[in-house]
Amino acid sequence: xxxxxxxxxxxxxxxxxxxxxxxxxxxxxxxxxxxxxxxxxxxxxxxxxxxxxxxxxxxxxxxxxxxxxxxxxxxxxxxxxxxxxxxxxxxxxxxxxxxxxxxxxxxxxxxxxxxxxxxxxxxxxxxxxxxxxxxxxxxxxxxxxxxxxxxxxxxxxxxxxxxxxxxxxxxxxxxxxxxxxxxxxxxxxxxxxxxxxxxxxxxxxxxxxxxxxxxxxxxxxxxxxxxxxxxxxxxxxxxxxxxxxxxxxxxxxxxxxxxxxxxxxxxxxxxxxxxxxxxxxxxxxxxxxxxxxxxxx
Amino acid sequence: xxxxxxxxxxxxxxxxxxxxxxxxxxxxxxxxxxxxxxxxxxxxxxxxxxxxxxxxxxxxxxxxxxxxxxxxxxxxxxxxxxxxxxxxxxxxxxxxxxxxxxxxxxxxxxxxxxxxxxxxxxxxxxxxxxxxxxxxxxxxxxxxxxxxxxxxxxxxxxxxxxxxxxxxxxxxxxxxxxxxxxxxxxxxxxxxxxxxxxxxxxxxxxxxxxxxxxxxxxxxxxxxxxxxxxxxxxxxxxxxxxxxxxxxxxxxxxxxxxxxxxxxxxxxxxxxxxxxxxxxxxxxxxxxxxxxxxxxxxxxxxxxxxxxxxxxxxxxxxxxxxxxxxxxxxxxxxxxxxxxxxxxxxxxxxxxxxxxxxxxxxxxxxxxxxxxxxxxxxxxxxxxxxxxx
Numbered sequence: 001x002x003x004x005x006x007x008x009x010x011x012x013x014x015x016x017x018x019x020x021x022x023x024x025x026x027x028x029x030x031x032x033x034x035x036x037x038x039x040x041x042x043x044x045x046x047x048x049x050x051x052x053x054x055x056x057x058x059x060x061x062x063x064x065x066x067x068x069x070x071x072x073x074x075x076x077x078x079x080x081x082x083x084x085x086x087x088x089x090x091x092x093x094x095x096x097x098x099x100x101x102x103x104x105x106x107x108x109x110x111x112x113x114x115x116x117x118x119x120x121x122x123x124x125x126x127x128x129x130x131x132x133x134x135x136x137x138x139x140x141x142x143x144x145x146x147x148x149x150x151x152x153x154x155x156x157x158x159x160x161x162x163x164x165x166x167x168x169x170x171x172x173x174x175x176x177x178x179x180x181x182x183x184x185x186x187x188x189x190x191x192x193x194x195x196x197x198x199x200x201x202x203x204x205x206x207x208x209x210x211x212x213x214x215x216x217x218x219x220x221x222x223x224x225x226x227x228x229x230x231x232x233x234x235x236x237x238x239x240x241x242x243x244x245x246x247x248x249x250x251x252x253x254x255x256x257x258x259x260x261x262x263x264x265x266x267x268x269x270x271x272x273x274x275x276x277x278x279x280x281x282x283x284x285x286x287x288x289x290x291x292x293x294x295x296x297x
Numbered sequence: 298x299x300x301x302x303x304x305x306x307x308x309x310x311x312x313x314x315x316x317x318x319x320x321x322x323x324x325x326x327x328x329x330x331x332x333x334x335x336x337x338x339x340x341x342x343x344x345x346x347x348x349x350x351x352x353x354x355x356x357x358x359x360x361x362x363x364x365x366x367x368x369x370x371x372x373x374x375x376x377x378x379x380x381x382x383x384x385x386x387x388x389x390x391x392x393x394x395x396x397x398x399x400x401x402x403x404x405x406x407x408x409x410x411x412x413x414x415x416x417x418x419x420x421x422x423x424x425x426x427x428x429x430x431x432x433x434x435x436x437x438x439x440x441x442x443x444x445x446x447x448x449x450x451x452x453x454x455x456x457x458x459x460x461x462x463x464x465x466x467x468x469x470x471x472x473x474x475x476x477x478x479x480x481x482x483x484x485x486x487x488x489x490x491x492x493x494x495x496x497x498x499x500x501x502x503x504x505x506x507x508x509x510x511x512x513x514x515x516x517x518x519x520x521x522x523x524x525x526x527x528x529x530x531x532x533x534x535x536x537x538x539x540x541x542x543x544x545x546x547x548x549x550x551x552x553x554x555x556x557x558x559x560x561x562x563x564x565x566x567x568x569x570x571x572x573x574x575x576x577x578x579x580x581x582x583x584x585x586x587x588x589x590x591x592x593x594x595x596x597x598x599x600x601x602x603x604x605x606x607x608x609x610x611x612x613x614x615x616x617x618x619x620x621x622x623x624x625x626x627x628x629x630x631x632x633x634x635x636x637x638x639x640x641x642x643x644x645x646x647x648x649x650x651x652x653x654x655x656x657x658x659x660x661x662x663x664x665x666x667x668x669x670x671x672x673x674x675x676x677x678x679x680x681x682x683x684x685x686x
Contacts, residue, residue: 160545256544
């Protein structure tokens with residue numbers, strides 16, 4: 001499984017010499033993430049924080065051998081090119097941190113991920129973390145991840161970066177911990193959606209239940225409901241859905257995330273909650289109820 | 298960004314797709330000489346304008362003039378009419394085709410929808426759906442009830458090269474001049490604006506009213522600066538609690554909690570992705586410029602990489618310069634609920650500020666709890682100052 005990265009998985013960082021990359025690199029390494037190379041065109045031969053930099057992904061892979069994943073610190077309009085390069089070099093896990101990747105590019109990236117059999121988190125993924133596997137990809141948790149993310153059996157999957165942490169902190173404050181926590185991004189096209197992630201967790205021995213943070217707009221929450229009612233997702237899922245207040249505004253209003261938009265009558269937070277509840281997902285009406293629902297047998 | 302019909306038709310024309318000859322009327326001083334039948338179309342961003350009297354056919358100057366006067370004086374679904382498209386009336390007898398391309402969030406791919414029974418009420422009829430490969434959009438062009446391949450290709454090419462989120466022509470008809478697009482609904486992908494220097498459309502609100510000064514000013518903060526985001530999403534609301542929320546998901550969660558607590562937000566906005574201090578300062582000034590505020594709520598989920606010290610410093614500077622510019626003292630309660638990188642330094646800095654009524658909460662207080670606190674404090678402030686509506 002290319003999505004649930006194991007301990008010591010070999011990771012490269014594309015665009016890691018940029019400011020966000022340079023900031024995240026020491027934090028990822030300090031957590032235990034095995035960053036084996038960086039890629040920035042024109043900076044090949046340099047060494048950053050002990051990590052060798054190459055001009056292309058191909059050069060990097062040639063030098064350090066096959067790698068398990070790539071984390072992108074590439075500006076939004078260059079993300080598509082960078083992901084294509086990674087996939088063509090055989091990399092099966094890509095995390096895109098950039099926000100504001102054009103929808104056309106995201107659709108192409110999703111299509112490529114299917115073609116190459118790769119897992120792509122994002123665009124606008126805050127990162128991926130697994131305390132047990134000592135791996136942290138992207139900005140998630142900042143410099144001090146253990147403040148929020150402690151080892152446990154609950155997976156946290158969220159459209160929002162901040163809420164990935166907020167939920168993990170809420171779990172920690174209630175004596176629970178995370179197996180994995182990841183931001184899937186709040187974009188119109190989500191390359192790995194809730195359901196893709198939950199399906200991967202079905203066979204994961206570390207995870208007993210999951211929390212998903214959804215928002216108004218799109219159909220990712222509805223897909224979870226479908227797979228839960230088909231019993232293809234059997235492990236416990238607790239859902240919290242934000243965006244009720246949007247009902248006071250007219251349709252087509254765009255909130256912070258590109259995917260958080262109501263077009264027509266579908267996709268309201270209330271409707272998503274109804275569909276999820278009917279399918280057997282435990283829906284938290286209030287944020288502070290999430291941990292209680294996880295513990296409920 | 299949603300385009301007006303006249304803007305959309307210009308893009309269609311540039312892509313080689315026929316549209317009726319037209320003129321845009323922006324004031325009553327227009328020349329009303331009418332040669333033949335003319336269709337007057339009120340330019341609105343919301344649909345369903347036909348039933349609301351937004352489309353009128355006229356055949357002489359007097360009729361045109363009185364229809365234009367009437368239209369400028371009315372509003373359609375709450376939207377004031379700023380311009381009217383005057384078009385030659387296209388004669389046709391065959392089918393009205395519906396053709397649209399958009400992204401299907403379920404299959405996560407672009408889809409073309411087509412019907413040869415287009416026109417009004419299309420949403421209640423069934424369309425055929427054709428997935429398009431975004432990598433090679435022109436490889437398999439679907440056969441659409443005899444529409445020329447070249448025309449379909451032009452539409453597909455425009456959708457992708459033009460970074461549209463929605464391209465809808467309804468109806469497309471066959472006249473003596475060939476196929477003509479009688480309407481155009483185009484939505485552009487704001488995220489792609491960096492590669493479309495030709496997009497210079499004025500800011501618009503899609504809330505059925507012209508954008509407010511604050512909404513226009515807030516949108517400008519992010520222009521040309523990719524470092525984080527602040528104010529790209531900003532809407533004025535009718536309440537009395539100013540909100541500076543961070544994060545897309547955190548801001549939605551916060552406003553839901555505020556409504557649930559009985560508080561009334563004066564605005565929706567969010568900043569995220571570690572924006573520089575100057576951006577935050579500008580946003581704070583805009584939010585605080587609203588009259589009649591009874592409280593300010595600075596709220597966010599625990600941050601991953603947003604520098605809390607820098608952003609809260611920026612907010613405080615924004616408050617100070619807003620006080621100066623407005624010649625006003627902010628004496629209402631300010632509740633801050635924030636956590637993340639450098640939050641200890643941030644709270645130390647905040648504790649040193651005595652001239653504002655600050656109430657500080659960290660990660661131990663949930664977003665919902667802090668929503669209750671600001672609602673209660675703002676309510677008390679309103680009562681004390683007899684500001685209760």
